[in-house]
Amino acid sequence: MFDDTLLDDPAALQRADRDHALLALAGAGARVRTALRQADAAGLAGLRPDGRPRTVLVAGHGSALTAGKVLAALAVTGCQILPLAPSDVTAVERGERGTTAFTAGLVWQLPGWAGSFDLVVLASAHGGEQGLIGLAEQAYARGCAIVVIAPDGSPLAEAALQVRGLPLPYVPPALAGAAGDEGHRAGNEPDLPAEDPGVLWALLAPLLALTEKIGVTQLPSGSLEAAADLLDEVAVRCRPDAALYLNPAKELAARVAGTVPLVWAEGPVAGAAAERFAAMLAERAGRPALTGLLPGAITDHRGMFVGQLASAAADPDDFFRDRVEEPDPLQLQVLLLRRTPGENGEHTEEASSAGHSVRRAHRLAEAHEVRLTEYTSGELDPLRALAELIALTDFAAVYLGLTAASG
Incomplete structure (x- = not known):
């Protein structure tokens, strides 16, 4: 547990x-x-x-x-x-x-x-x-x-x-x-x-x-140096002595624990971060994860929403369940990684299509009572956006693995 x-x-x-x-x-x-x-x-x-x-x-x-x-x-x-x-x-x-x-x-x-x-x-x-x-x-x-x-x-x-x-x-x-x-x-x-x-x-x-x-x-001028600065900033936010409720990586690690995550992504930058997160979960926490890009992930993984993992999430807070004899069942959840630099009033055809896919993902999760959480980066620079998403998820995978090692 x-x-x-x-x-x-x-x-x-x-x-x-x-x-x-x-x-x-x-x-x-x-x-x-x-x-x-x-x-x-x-x-x-x-x-x-x-x-x-x-x-x-x-x-x-x-x-x-x-x-x-x-x-x-x-x-x-x-x-x-x-x-x-x-x-x-x-x-x-x-x-x-x-x-x-x-x-x-x-x-x-x-x-x-x-x-x-x-x-x-x-x-x-x-x-x-x-x-x-x-x-x-x-x-x-x-x-x-x-x-x-x-x-x-x-x-x-x-x-x-x-x-x-x-x-x-x-x-x-x-x-x-x-x-x-x-x-x-x-x-x-x-x-x-x-x-x-x-x-x-x-x-x-x-x-x-x-x-x-x-x-x-x-990339924008100075992008690599700016990405290095952002890696430093995320490291400060996700440091070991930062309390769970103030540390986004610890919060993500706690969210992933006890679940089989579907790591979905919107666009190629978030897609690269999603694949990295799945690899780190396997490497550092010994946990499986499925990845996919929207909108294809919705159809590729739709069978997961009607299987046993999804049904296990129907009543996670059953008061009368014996928590000693019956350990918490594995649950399905969706973690959606996104880069949202255009959400400042710009309405392009590409942004409209992406928004439609995200709404479909939310509707599917809600219909099957599967938890969906978004992790976004609003950075205009794609490399900084990538650094933000990868740094957060890297720390989360390591924290999840360390809690297992401590137990």
Whole structure:
């Protein structure tokens, strides 16, 4: 059973946070600023591109693929963004500690059409994946432009020089041994270490700085620095010693507990945040979630509203239920992520269509007595809106996981 009193006990949260996930999230803004400075020093400031690539392929795993999806949500029309997931896994030799990370055996393959008009970005927080090094060699043989985001001195960063790629630095967490930094979360499989929740921004910052330079994204001036400031602001609001009723992330964690959430989103920016939230719930809290974009999510998930999870929500406050012998049943709920920059009097056709989908979602939830809660960002800058939604939901997923670890 979920005990929300743990959320108001900073000492208990600190004890449960063995890999310093909250600290990693709090430092996300600083990592963005450091990454931008180091990327300029690495040669990005002097880059003079000849034109925009036909396709940007972002290869990696975990948060690297999420960064590719975020880029797809922010990219201009006319340039395709393709997150490139591993296609196979091979056996590898055991390391010094007797175990080998599963990720060390991952294999990536370029699409058959990839060539000199395309840019391949290889992103890794560790830089030791032989599959990514092999992909760099493939890209070089095809004549692709190559950029590598990896820790200095890692095999992948060194491989970038061999294939005439541009190496951009990966900024590690400030605290040695922080979440995912060559460590393992208690209870994890030895070859599947927990990922540092701040990895996303450490990879995304140099990626977006690059794509701004080559015209793939066209964000407002100073957008990345402004996003870093907003990450700091959300970290202050969601800090461990902020009471539950004043902390939006703790409130969201309490809302998700005991439910199977449908994380719906309106538009590509909120859609990227919804996918990230589902991934973080699985990674940090061990909880499943279904995601979908409006209006398609309404039909894709309509069967959930007439199943057992929906019916369990009919009378959650039954006074006569034995709460010892009968634990709280899992309930269905909808969490709707939205970006609402146009709700200041502007009435475009796109806004009208989106508003219709949102109203349909509310009607469906009300008709089946399923709770629906909206989480919105009114930021005009799409990157700041993304940062606001992701930071809130990241903290919520970590808090939910920590309460389970404390129990």
